[in-house]
Amino acid sequence: MIKKYDRATLVKAIWLSVILHIGMVAILITGDFTSETKLKKNTSLAQEVKPIQATVVDAEKLQKAINKIKKQKSDDKAADKRRLQNIEKRASDAKKRRAREEARIKKLEKQRKQKEQEKIRADKAAKESTAKAATAEKVRKQKEQEQQKSEDAAAQARSKRLKAEAAAKKSDDLRRKQLAERQRKEKAAADKAVLEKQLAEQMAVEMATRDKARKQQMMTEVQRFGALITSMIDQRMIKDRSTMEGKSCKLTISLAPSGNVQFVTNGSGDRVVCDAAKKAIYKAGILPVSKDPEVFKEMSKIDVSVVPAF
Secondary structure: OOOOOHHHHHHHHHHHHHHHHHHHHHHHHHHHHHHHHHHHHOOOOHHHHHHHHHHHHHHHHHHHHHHHHHHHHHHHHHHHHHHHHHHHHHHHHHHHHHHHHHHHHHHHHHHHHHHHHHHHHHHHHHHHHHHHHHHHHHHHHHHHHHHHHHHHHHHHHHHHHHHHHHHHHHHHHHHHHHHHHHHHHHHHHHHHHHHHHHHHHHHHHHHHHHHHHHHHHHHHHHHHHHHHHHHHHHHHOOOOHHHHOOOOEEEEEEEOOOOEEEEEEEEEEOHHHHHHHHHHHHHHOEOOOOOOHHHHHHHOEEEEEEOOOO
């Protein structure tokens, strides 16, 4: 296991290395300029050209040295970083291994406890099963004894029952004969009732068919007279294509048995068409009606739809 203070120790070592490199650079710079100053004091103006060239050469070397130091420092920093990452990775791997080991141990402990509980439950179940088996055996023996007693009692009861059945058989035969006769009479009465019901239903169906045919005939007659009345209204009404074309009106006409118009009620539709139709109806005075009282009853108040034809 890696201690937490290893990272701080590495950081301190890196800073110490940087400070040492900076000190070396400072010493190099100070030594170069001191030699150059002494050289300038002891030479003439004509001889100062060469020291200047030497200074340039020394500065380049110095820069190269500085660059080398910087590169070395960068390489050292990168190496330290890699070492630090390697240490952290080993610590992380160790932590993961420790966690896996702890989880494995925990799982094994859990399995052990489960097995102990299962063994306890199995032992308990075995004891209960043994106790139940003993109880069941005791109950079985009691039932065998009770069954034997029951069989003896049943044998006695069977003997009595056979005697009673033999005695009751004669009475039962008579009862069955009487029942058969009663059922025969009831069936005959039921068959008669069914036949009468069927005849009544046939008559009702026939009457309903007749009534339906009659009603259909009456409605056909009402429709026929309605068409005649609508045609008469169309012939007698004053029509104007510009105001009536494509329009209609529904009216309710109350008629007397003689065909006389009693009154006309507006339904729905165009007002101009309705007014013209009402005038035509009142102008006619008498409209065609059926002489059949039942048909007239259906058309005493007849609805008509007026659509002007042009």
